[in-house]
Amino acid sequence: MTDEVRxxxxxxxxxxxxxxxxxxxxxxxxxxAQSELTDIVFVELPEVGKEIKKGEELCVVESVKSVSELxxxxxxxxxxxxxxxxxxxxxxxxxxxxxxxLVEIEVQDKSEIDNLLDxxxxxxxx
Amino acid sequence: MAIIYxxxxxxxxxxxxHNIHKxxxxxxxxxxxxxxxxxxxxxxxxxLAVRRTVGLFDVSHMSNVWITGEAAEKLISQTxxxxxxxxxxxxxxxxxxxxxxxxxxxxxxxxxxxxxYMLIPNxxxxxxxxxxxxxxxxxxxxxxxxxxxxxxxxxxxxxxPKSRDTLQKLTDTDLKTxxxxxxxxxxxxxxxxxxxHTGYTGELGFELNITPTKKAGDVFHKILDAGxxxxxxxxxxxxRDTLRLEKGxxxxxxxxxxxxxxxEAAMSWTINWEHNFIGKEALLRQKEKGDYERLTSMxxxxxxxxxxxxxxxxxxxxVGIVTSGxxxxxxxxxxAMGYVHRDYREKEEILDIIIRDKPVKAKVVxxxxxxxxxxxxx
Numbered sequence: 001m002t003d004e005v006r007x008x009x010x011x012x013x014x015x016x017x018x019x020x021x022x023x024x025x026x027x028x029x030x031x032x033a034q035s036e037l038t039d040i041v042f043v044e045l046p047e048v049g050k051e052i053k054k055g056e057e058l059c060v061v062e063s064v065k066s067v068s069e070l071x072x073x074x075x076x077x078x079x080x081x082x083x084x085x086x087x088x089x090x091x092x093x094x095x096x097x098x099x100x101x102l103v104e105i106e107v108q109d110k111s112e113i114d115n116l117l118d119x120x121x122x123x124x125x126x
Numbered sequence: 127m128a129i130i131y132x133x134x135x136x137x138x139x140x141x142x143x144h145n146i147h148k149x150x151x152x153x154x155x156x157x158x159x160x161x162x163x164x165x166x167x168x169x170x171x172x173x174l175a176v177r178r179t180v181g182l183f184d185v186s187h188m189s190n191v192w193i194t195g196e197a198a199e200k201l202i203s204q205t206x207x208x209x210x211x212x213x214x215x216x217x218x219x220x221x222x223x224x225x226x227x228x229x230x231x232x233x234x235x236x237x238x239x240x241x242x243y244m245l246i247p248n249x250x251x252x253x254x255x256x257x258x259x260x261x262x263x264x265x266x267x268x269x270x271x272x273x274x275x276x277x278x279x280x281x282x283x284x285x286x287p288k289s290r291d292t293l294q295k296l297t298d299t300d301l302k303t304x305x306x307x308x309x310x311x312x313x314x315x316x317x318x319x320x321x322x323h324t325g326y327t328g329e330l331g332f333e334l335n336i337t338p339t340k341k342a343g344d345v346f347h348k349i350l351d352a353g354x355x356x357x358x359x360x361x362x363x364x365x366r367d368t369l370r371l372e373k374g375x376x377x378x379x380x381x382x383x384x385x386x387x388x389x390e391a392a393m394s395w396t397i398n399w400e401h402n403f404i405g406k407e408a409l410l411r412q413k414e415k416g417d418y419e420r421l422t423s424m425x426x427x428x429x430x431x432x433x434x435x436x437x438x439x440x441x442x443x444x445v446g447i448v449t450s451g452x453x454x455x456x457x458x459x460x461x462a463m464g465y466v467h468r469d470y471r472e473k474e475e476i477l478d479i480i481i482r483d484k485p486v487k488a489k490v491v492x493x494x495x496x497x498x499x500x501x502x503x504x
Contacts, residue, residue: 062431
């Protein structure tokens with residue numbers, strides 16, 4: 001089974017994905033990451049309104065046996081979080097690129113997005 | 127994303143069934159170059175298979191030690207908290223070895239098999255236990271010998287409400303005649319195995335000790351085939367850990383790794399005070415003083431997953447530490463075991479478990495955290 005990598009997304013080396021939607025960037029973890037973690041049982045989301053810098057801890061995802069930190073792929077303000085994950089964290093396993101998104105960030109500097117990996121480069125990484 | 131914490135389970139070891147596990151697409155946990163399956167499909171699915179129907183574990187990382195000699199019984203009585211004279215032939219018993227200061231060296235099952243005993247110490251403990259026993263046999267002039275035979279055996283555990291029905295298809299012995307904590311030699315799938323009606327999951331189950339190890343692969347496959355009609359799954363160490371934690375069973379390396387007595391580790395029920403054993407005086411002194419921390423089970427009331435090392439607080443003051451924690455697959459709640467100051471461990475006491483600097487409310491419960499009839503109720 002190969003992990004899905006979508007062409008319209010940007011990626012980080014630490015397995016976050018980012019989708020540009022105007023001024024807003026939607027962020028989640030990749031199919032590869034969720035399949036490595038397996039059964040996700042808990043997600044700790046940040047507060048809406050929080051300012052975050054690229055590379056800082058964004059949220060925490062826990063599987064039965066592990067705890068992982070996610071890092072902000074870009075700097076900006078958190079404008080929305082996927083509250084559904086608090087009651088249904090397994091959504092990340094089921095739909096990492098759609099229903100299982102984590103946060104929306106109002107992007108400060110769009111050039112940070114350009115510096116992320118494209119699908120081809122991310123495929124090579126995994 | 128970066129993994130910042132991973133539970134370490136037991137000590138890893140490469141089983142003679144390694145290639146079979148690989149064919150079954152196991153993920154392995156690697157430790158010091160040794161590997162055991164941590165999961166095959168999903169820890170949650172495997173966990174629920176054992177609670178609802180049946181699962182098959184390779185637990186060959188556990189040790190096998192024979193005690194032989196005319197005074198084998200005496201050696202066990204001297205070195206464990208159990209009086210082996212009380213354990214009849216064909217019976218298994220859970221017990222612990224203590225140092226003179228009362229602290230636990232290891233916990234073990236011993237099986238009384240005619241004129242000898244087989245011990246099942248923890249992973250990586252065989253040499254320590256064997257050496258200790260032979261040293262004590264000499265010191266107390268007891269005519270018995272311990273021999274580490276771990277490499278000669280594969281240990282399989284078949285656990286779950288359908289475990290007996292599965293195994294029954296592979297033997298002519300009526301398994302209903304093998305009571306809880308009974309053990310005997312039984313032909314399973316054509317191989318003569320030491321079978322013990324015991325387990326680490328809180329479910330109906332059996333543990334099979336198979337030698338020579340090259341015969342074990344065939345038995346493993348035949349059990350999987352026999353259990354197919356019940357939806358049997360191979361189970362990794364991940365689910366083994368969550369299953370035992372829901373029942374409040376302790377794990378060597380987590381709940382004790384030197385320095386804890388059986389009174390502290392909630393093992394006082396295993397102590398037979400009516401006989402003399404190494405460590406007894408120290409335990410009696412501790413019991414009289416009474417001011418020790420005790421291992422306590424907890425169930426989270428808020429969201430969050432407690433992990434080994436999390437501090438336990440009451441009104442902002444440290445009163446304990448978590449030794450094992452996980453998300454309970456049955457309850458969908460965080461559950462934990464930890465050492466708690468004796469003033470704060472009464473049933474229903476509400477404590478704070480500190481997870482990433484935030485308090486998560488948890489209630490003190492008496493194990494099992496998940497009751498016996500969970501599967502029939504859910």
